Amino acid sequence: xxxxxxxxxxxxAIVGDAYVLTHxxxxxxxxxxxxxxxxxxxxTALAIVRPATTEQVAAVIKACAAAKTSIVPQGGNxxxxxxxxxxxSGTQVVLSLxxxxxxxxxxAGNLTITVDAGCVLQNLQEECEKAGFLLxxxxxxxxxxxxxxxxxxxxxxxxxxxxxxxxxxxxxLEVVTAQGEVWDGLTGLRKDNTGYDLRHLFIxxxxxxxxxxxxxxxxxxxxxxxxxxxxxxxxxxxxxxxLGMAHKTLSAGLTGFEVMGQFALGLVVKHYPQQKVPFxxxxxxxxLLENSDNESDTHARSGFEKLLESAMEKGYVTDAVIxxxxxxARALWHIRESIPLAQAEEGLNIKHDISIPVSRIPEFxxxxxxxxxxxxxxxxxxxxxxxxxxxxxxxxxxxAGTDAARxxxxxxxxxxxxxxxxxxxxxxxISAEHGIGSLKVEKLSxxxxxxxxxxxxxxxxxxxxxxxxxxxxxxxxxxxx
Numbered sequence: 001x002x003x004x005x006x007x008x009x010x011x012x013a014i015v016g017d018a019y020v021l022t023h024x025x026x027x028x029x030x031x032x033x034x035x036x037x038x039x040x041x042x043x044t045a046l047a048i049v050r051p052a053t054t055e056q057v058a059a060v061i062k063a064c065a066a067a068k069t070s071i072v073p074q075g076g077n078x079x080x081x082x083x084x085x086x087x088x089s090g091t092q093v094v095l096s097l098x099x100x101x102x103x104x105x106x107x108a109g110n111l112t113i114t115v116d117a118g119c120v121l122q123n124l125q126e127e128c129e130k131a132g133f134l135l136x137x138x139x140x141x142x143x144x145x146x147x148x149x150x151x152x153x154x155x156x157x158x159x160x161x162x163x164x165x166x167x168x169x170x171x172x173l174e175v176v177t178a179q180g181e182v183w184d185g186l187t188g189l190r191k192d193n194t195g196y197d198l199r200h201l202f203i204x205x206x207x208x209x210x211x212x213x214x215x216x217x218x219x220x221x222x223x224x225x226x227x228x229x230x231x232x233x234x235x236x237x238x239x240x241x242x243l244g245m246a247h248k249t250l251s252a253g254l255t256g257f258e259v260m261g262q263f264a265l266g267l268v269v270k271h272y273p274q275q276k277v278p279f280x281x282x283x284x285x286x287x288l289l290e291n292s293d294n295e296s297d298t299h300a301r302s303g304f305e306k307l308l309e310s311a312m313e314k315g316y317v318t319d320a321v322i323x324x325x326x327x328x329a330r331a332l333w334h335i336r337e338s339i340p341l342a343q344a345e346e347g348l349n350i351k352h353d354i355s356i357p358v359s360r361i362p363e364f365x366x367x368x369x370x371x372x373x374x375x376x377x378x379x380x381x382x383x384x385x386x387x388x389x390x391x392x393x394x395x396x397x398x399x400a401g402t403d404a405a406r407x408x409x410x411x412x413x414x415x416x417x418x419x420x421x422x423x424x425x426x427x428x429x430i431s432a433e434h435g436i437g438s439l440k441v442e443k444l445s446x447x448x449x450x451x452x453x454x455x456x457x458x459x460x461x462x463x464x465x466x467x468x469x470x471x472x473x474x475x476x477x478x479x480x481x
Contacts, residue, residue: 004046004091007067011049011093014059019050019099023090033074033094036082037141040439043086045072045094052099054174054182054213061211062180064093070468071095073207075118075149078141080351081437083206083473084149095211097148103127104214112171112188114216117148133219136163136255140337148212154204156433158336161388162255162292163220165433167203174214175202178464186216201459206435207470209463223292226255227300228329229308231320232283236362239287239387242316243358246289249307253300256290257388258336264384267342268335277335279319287387288336339384343395347404349382350412352394354423355432361390368422372396375418376411391432394419420447436474444475 012020021028023044035042046069051057064071074084074096086092100118106128107113113135115124121142128135137150139157149155151173155166163169172187175198185199202209233239239259246254265280279286293300304322311317323329343349356364365383372379378399385392396415398407420430420443430447431440445453453475460467460477467477 010063015051021048036085037078041082044090045086048094050096050099057176058180070471073211075146076144078145080434081439083437110188111219117212119147121145134222151203153435158256169218172216173199175210177210178469188216206473225297225300227291228323228332229289230332231287231317232279233285238316242311253291255292258288259387260286261383264339264382268338271342271345348408349395349397352419353432353434355390356426356428358390360426364426
């Protein structure tokens with residue numbers, strides 16, 4: 001306890017008394033930092049430390065390293081796999097970067113923006129739009145997630161089909177290492193073959209190798225217009241065929257392609273009856289398409305009409321609507337974004353964030369649905385996601401009228417095993433965009449080759465030999481004593 005009190009004094013000296021929060025004050029509520037977004041788990045932190053600069057981050061990490069105290073880096077705390085909250089020991093420092101929220105520079109000629117890691121994604125999108133540029137990272141939590149967290153988990157979202165994950169959108173990083181040293185890799189270069197690309201080590205590492213404090217991100221010119229279409233399709237096979245046709249017809253203009261199952265849309269209708277959900281009763285699947293055009297609204301609409309007419313002739317689409325204005329477009333996207341919220345309203349559920357080769361998704365769903373219903377009779381399947389890049393949110397809820405909490409407690413482990421084994425058979429990944437966190441640690445070694453696991457452990461030991469950076473996430477190593 002003496003060492004802990006001395007460390008807290010040092011931390012307060014570094015960032016200021018107001019920015020070190022502890023349980024010493026009974027009036028201080030640390031729930032926002034100690035509980036994960038899904039409210040699956042709640043930990044207890046030694047302290048919440050909120051630095052304002054990279055220099056302060058470095059000093060905090062040096063102090064924690066000297067005290068052999070582990071650190072949990074945290075952005076907006078919107079993760080889905082319990083990867084940014086403390087354990088229950090009361091000995092970990094949560095390093096919250098939300099005060100580091102400045103835009104450092106925007107280089108219009110180089111099409112880049114350099115920012116603090118604590119910038120909220122939506123604020124950054126709006127800042128870029130004001131300057132006439134597009135930052136094409138877009139996801140449901142963008143109103144509260146931070147760019148550092150997006151990079152730490154290699155976030156995906158709705159525009160990966162055109163622009164790629166967060167990894168593809170990042171040109172440079174600033175990182176504080178586990179030893180408290182600052183690596184300035186904030187280059188805006190698109191070509192740099194000077195050895196290992198260290199940036200890629202830290203993107204997707206979930207704070208286990210160091211702390212991302214700044215990033216240089218790619219920008220794109222704002223499109224002249226963005227149109228949204230919503231279509232009913234008779235099967236997942238038809239949805240995949242429509243996707244192929246959309247790639248051919250719209251080319252790079254196709255910036256979004258989402259799929260939504262009938263049951264998932266039914267939950268939106270049930271819990272948000274004010275929303276108008278087209279075609280859901282008549283069709284087992286609906287898709288949402290976005291066409292970003294650099295010419296004009298007329299050109300974009302012509303492309304959509306050509307696509308949908310051809311798709312209807314081939315039987316890939318049974319009905320469709322094209323948004324007439326931005327209000328209608330937002331309403332259609334709101335349907336898709338409301339599915340996770342409607343799920344939460346319905347009750348506890350078992351989430352799977354998986355990726356499968358797009359061509360094999362229909363077969364995967366058919367086979368895995370049958371296995372689940374055979375082994376868990378009455379289970380309800382909520383299937384939706386980013387079909388354009390092969391990422392499904394393949395979720396399962398208890399049978400209607402049964403105890404959801406009991407179903408989760410008794411069946412989550414075996415159901416996850418069933419789904420993940422099916423994913424592996426189809427050449428997929430057990431995590432597409434959410435990461436591993438602590439929820440999937442035990443599963444990763446069963447679905448990643450021993451060679452890959454050994455290489456990852458070697459990197460961890462080399463960069464964080466004392467295992468102080470977010471220990472127990474991605475995989476487990478013995479904790480330093």
